[in-house]
Amino acid sequence: MSSLIKATQTNRLDLLKAMQLRINELLGLLHERGELLSIPLEEQESERNQEGLDLRLLREQEKEETNRKAAQTPKTITFGAHNTAADQQKFESINWECYSLATRALLDAVFDKRTLATCTLSGWKKGAKSSRHQLDPLKVHDIVQLVRQKCQVSVTRIKKIIVTKCADTGRNRRCSGR
Numbered sequence: 001m002s003s004l005i006k007a008t009q010t011n012r013l014d015l016l017k018a019m020q021l022r023i024n025e026l027l028g029l030l031h032e033r034g035e036l037l038s039i040p041l042e043e044q045e046s047e048r049n050q051e052g053l054d055l056r057l058l059r060e061q062e063k064e065e066t067n068r069k070a071a072q073t074p075k076t077i078t079f080g081a082h083n084t085a086a087d088q089q090k091f092e093s094i095n096w097e098c099y100s101l102a103t104r105a106l107l108d109a110v111f112d113k114r115t116l117a118t119c120t121l122s123g124w125k126k127g128a129k130s131s132r133h134q135l136d137p138l139k140v141h142d143i144v145q146l147v148r149q150k151c152q153v154s155v156t157r158i159k160k161i162i163v164t165k166c167a168d169t170g171r172n173r174r175c176s177g178r
Contacts, residue, residue, distance in 0.1 A: 028059065079146055080141070099147055102147055102151055111135065113169060118133055120166050121163050143162070144159065
């Protein structure tokens with residue numbers, strides 16, 4: 001048998017193991033939905049594949065991995081009339097004493113760095129004839145209203161900070177080469 005044929009063939013035990021895992025995964029889903037009668041205890045305890053791996057242990061490890069990934073996902077909080085989502089930890093650490101710092105921190109909590117670097121408030125770059133991407137107007141509206149309410153400052157001042165933040169972030173990304 002040529003090495004090319006050997007390289008493209010799947011080991012039968014690996015294929016069998018993959019099929020058994022998929023079947024058990026599907027059975028688990030059916031069982032969770034109540035669409036499958038409960039498996040007798042003897043079969044649950046003897047549930048092992050040909051290599052002696054405990055499939056229940058594998059399922060538990062998969063659940064732990066899923067829970068770990070969920071724990072790493074940042075929690076979000078929503079605010080404003082349009083239910084704008086923001087990173088909860090960043091939102092709770094905002095200092096509302098200074099409207100400039102609050103606006104910048106809120107922008108960081110709502111948008112990622114790439115969005116702030118590549119978008120503008122109006123969708124137009126100052127002095128350019130071509131358009132750029134515009135920040136989501138609904139999110140911007142929620143940010144402006146929240147800062148206006150908490151800091152008692154005009155909409156014009158808040159929008160000026162947003163324009164400056166986008167320009168600064170764009171300049172920093174270009175200088176760092178990202």
